Structures are given as structure tokens and as C-alpha cells.
Amino acid sequence: MNHYFDNAATSFPKPKEVSLYMSDYIDKQGGTYGRSAYPRVFEASANVESLREKLASFLGTKNSSQIFFTFNATVGLNTLLFGMDLHDCHILTSPLEHNATMRPLSKLAKEKNITFDYLPHGSDGKIDASKIDSVLKSSTRLIIINHQSNINGVIQPVQKIKAASGRIPVLLDLAQSAGHCDIELDNWDIDFAAFTGHKGLLGPTGTGGIYIKDPDKIEPLIYGGTGSNSDSFEMPSFIPDKYEAGTPNVAGLTGLLGALENRPVPLHTHEDFIELLDNISSIPQLTIFKAKNSNNQGPVFSINHCDYSCSEMAQILYDKYMIETRSGLHCAPLAHKTLGTFPSGTVRFALSVYHAKDDFDYLLSALRSL
Amino acid sequence: MKHIILFKTTRDAIRAQRLCKRNDISCKVIPVPRDISSECGMALEIHNSDLDRITEIVIKNGISHDIYNK
Known part of the structure; x- marks a missing residue:
């Protein structure tokens, strides 16, 4: 029997390949991401790049080069919200947001003269896309949607919201939905997204990432070594290095690859x-x-x-x-x-x-x- | 004669190596030569006879690169 009903916090159990891939990496393979050229490093780095491709397919985008690894969705959302140079403007959010969004927004409100309102919705928090016009302002610069609520499981009608929002960029929080819902970043024309690896994707904790349609629009949150442009104090402007300073969680990312390559068949409908x-x-x-x-x-x-x-x-x-x-x-x-x-x-x-x-x-x- | 192909990122070096493998082109992953660049990552060493093919493939796949004679 499976008595564990806390999968929105972190999923358990995981596919057995998660620990197999991780222990193989830790005990046998080893190696960092990039920075050298011997086979151990090449294999470790190649696994990270295989994961990037796999995730792109999972998230419904052909642009795997625009997926960047972070340690979870919260770090991803912070990267996006503090990297956008948001100031003196208005933001709309879903009424079911998590504090991973609301706390950065609260800081932006205090320090950058940001105001925010909630999208029109029904009693279960589902957004009513037909009423979005009534809350849009000329100063609205971003719409944030928690794709699936971590309280009542409501899945938001993202495609309709995007269609009703005109050219205002949309940021999707996929923390709860990735691995559970169909996600089509390209077809929905999503501008930004953040996801985590340890919930519906069934990977280990400490894994996650972001998707950015136009990387020129986001400054990095973390600065440091990338194994590229090493003669310069400046962060590289090219991707993925721009957003991936420091040694990534190679063991965790390898485990997430194990999860995505071995998705279990659901035991219920x-x-x-x-x-x-x-x-x-x-x-x-x-x-x-x-x-x-x-x-x-x-x-x-x-x-x-x-x-x-x-x-x-x-x-x-x-x-x-x-x-x-x-x-x-x-x-x-x-x-x-x-x-x-x-x-x-x-x-x-x-x-x-x-x-x-x-x-x-x-x-x-x-x-x-x- | 051999050539060395340099890439901006580890990701691009790995993508290029995979494309070589997929197209049966022999290549060797080597450290970026210090006399060419300050990068500390990986580069590909290829035979002169494969240069045109590889160049065509990496350009077709949008991989930014530089080529040096060894």
C-alpha cells in the first residue's frame, strides 16, 4: 500500500533508476560539468545536456537551448523576477500563487514601486480569461500564473489567458504541474517558466530550472565561474553559461535524467x-x-x-x-x-x-x- | 594536418561531438589549447579531410564556432 499523500511537497517513491543513475555517477563516473576535456567530464556533461533535451520535449518546446538549470523552482522564479528589471509598473497574478512568487513580488513592491492585482476568477480560483480585459492597465508588464494550485489542484487555462493578454509577457510557475499536466510552452507562446525536478517529474531534490523565450530580457541572478570567458570578470552574455554560474548539481541532474528516461505507467486513471x-x-x-x-x-x-x-x-x-x-x-x-x-x-x-x-x-x- | 574547433559553451561542444558521431566523422575531445584561448573547456580535434563536412553540419545546426590549424 502507498500511504504517502504528500507528493506536492516532494514526490515519493521515485523510479528506481533515479538512485541507480545517481549512485553510478557518484561511485563510478564522477566528473564536473565542462571545464575540462577528459572522458569523465565529457560523459557527465553529456548527461546534463541529454537532460536539457529531454526536458524541452517534456515542456513542449523545441528550444532546448533556452532551458537553464537552477536548484528548484523558487530559485528559478527569483532569477526571473529579479532579472527582468521590473520597476514602476503593474503585475497581474493568479489568485492561487505560492510564496515563491509572492515574496519576491512583495520585495519588488517595496523597493521598485511595483503594484500587483489578481486575475478575475471563480470561487475555486480558476481564472476567468474572458474578464482579463477589465484588469489590464497600460502599465501592466507581466502576468504570472501558477499553472496548478498546490492547495486544490486547479489547473489554469493558460492558453486562453495568454490569448486574452495580448502582448503582455506570461510567466508560468510549473512547480506542481510538470509531470502531471500537458505543457506546451511553444504552442501557448509562453515567455518565461520555472519548474522543479523533485515533484511530478519524480527526480531528486535540488534540481529544477527555467525557460526564457528571449534571454536578452533577463539578467543573471548568480554570478561566478562558468568555464568560459575565464579571462574576464564579466559574466558571459551567451547561454546557457549566462544563467549557470558555479558547479551545477550534476548528481541530481543525472538522477532527474534517470526519472525522465524511465517514466512509470500511472497505477490509477x-x-x-x-x-x-x-x-x-x-x-x-x-x-x-x-x-x-x-x-x-x-x-x-x-x-x-x-x-x-x-x-x-x-x-x-x-x-x-x-x-x-x-x-x-x-x-x-x-x-x-x-x-x-x-x-x-x-x-x-x-x-x-x-x-x-x-x-x-x-x-x-x-x-x-x- | 589537423584542425581544432572551438565553441563558446560546453553545450555546443557536446552538441558538435554528437553530430560528428551521428555522421560517422572522427573527432577527439581535447582541452582548449591555452595558446589559442583562455577558455578552460573542451574543443574538438578533427582531420583536415573532414573540415568542410563538419563546418557545414555545425553551421546548419546553429552552433557558433571558430576553427584553428594545429
């Missing part, structure tokens, strides 16, 4: 999941937070109990049933305000491809017994 949500919705003591429309439902949802706090419920679920969940605000106070669960929070359940229908039945039976 979307219909199984929706049936679980419907069954939980019918438990009188529980309030469920999910997408209104099951077509926009990613593999995350939250609940509250009429008698227990979210932390009490999480503890009972673990003590009595060994079910692992996350309670509280999930680093997304804005999303909880939107859903009316601030500051009390919720208990969150986040699935992975390794959950079978039996695991859903076990969870349902535990929730019914609360």
Missing part, C-alpha cells in the same frame, strides 16, 4: 481520482477544496473537518492509518485567502502515479472513520 473526490465530497463532516470542473483538476486536493483542526486531522491520519499528509497553509497564504481557508489552513492530499485504486479506497475508508 483520472476517472479513479475523480471518483475518490466525489466520494470524499459526500462525507458530511468534511469540506473538500477542489476544482469545480473535473477537467481542470490536477492530482491535489484539500479538506477540512467540522470538529478537528487541520493539524489534528493530519496527526490522527498518521497515528491511526499511517497516512502522510501536509496540514497548514502550504506556503500559499494567497491561495488560502482566495479559498476562504486563511488562516486556519487545510489538510492537503497530493497524489502520484504510484497510487493505485486500492490506495484511494484505503484513504476513503480512513476519512469516513474520522
